[in-house]
Amino acid sequence: METKSVGIREFRAGLAEFIDNKQPVAVTRHGQTVGFFIPTARPAQADLQALRDAADKLEAVMALTEEEVEASVRDFDGLRKAAAARRRTPNSMK
Template sequence: MGASKVGVREFRAGLADFVDADEPVAVTRHGHTVGYFIPVKTDRAADVAALKAAGEKLDALLALTDDEVEAMVDDFKTRRKDRR
């Protein structure tokens, strides 16, 4: 699997197309390769599930009372001090 070569300006101008591509691209400046761009296909369902889980955790944190937050901060400070 060889990488196609494109200049920096062409790469910048066509970035959206390169992100959707399946093959890596060698980015060149004055004919010398300065880097490689390797597009990564992601699993959108996994991304959505992770985002939902993060949202649920945030909702739980926002529902905490001031006393619960203070207790967490105190616990964090104690554990941090013990690690030193």
């Protein structure tokens, strides 16, 4: 990807445009490069929705009572131990 070179005044004046662009910009002052601006991709709508969903799940977990949390931990430990036991047991169907 080619880097566009702009003066510092032009860069300040067009900052919003450079942010929305995907092309890196070399910022110059008196013809000398003083820095680079590399825009990053904005989160996609799906990413934002996934973050919202995760926040909703976190709020639901935070509302659990201590007994509910302990029961969930016991369930998780049981599932983890069962999965480990399955990995240790040789598959007799091979």
